[in-house]
Amino acid sequence: MSFNRKAILALALWGLSQRAMAEWTWNIGWQNPANATVGVNFLYLGSKWGFECGIGAVKADSEDTTDDEERKTNANLAVAGDIDVKYFFGSSGGRGLRPYLQVGVGAGAGATVGEDADAGAGVGGPFAGLGFLGDAGSWYVYAAYNISRHSNGYPQAGIGFDF
Secondary structure (H helix, E strand, C coil): CCHHHHHHHHHHHHHHHHHHHCCEEEEEEECCCCCCCEEEEEEECCCCEEEEEEEEEEEEEEEEEEECCEEEEEEEEEEEEEEEEEEECCCCCCCEEEEEEEEEEEEEEEEEEECCCEEEEEEEEEEEEEEEEEECCCEEEEEEEEEECCEEEEEEEEEEEEC
């Protein structure tokens, strides 16, 4: 492949990657995902609709058990977080305070590798809430209050950055 073709291909791939990452952000949140002290979330802010998914807990361990005189060794991994959709009442292109409504569900997955191999995933714990996002361009802060059937309500807050 000639240099010109490589340059054109590299430029095209770079341009496509910029479009793919447009308006995606990451944030560090307190109680976001729900029931997590601290979580890491990915949030799309490109329109009036936002999509967020986050991880709030990761647990990895191994265990040795004795079951009817047979020793078993397993390695376990569990990940918990949430998935939510936000509707922003303010404009999507500018800086400022943008109120939003959000609805979502908790999500989790786990796997065991070893003599008792198993895997599973599920969603549950629906929640809804109202919040405000203060957009300062390449970074933002947010605060929300959510309700769910398992709690009387809980606050969330965090800070986020563009990719």
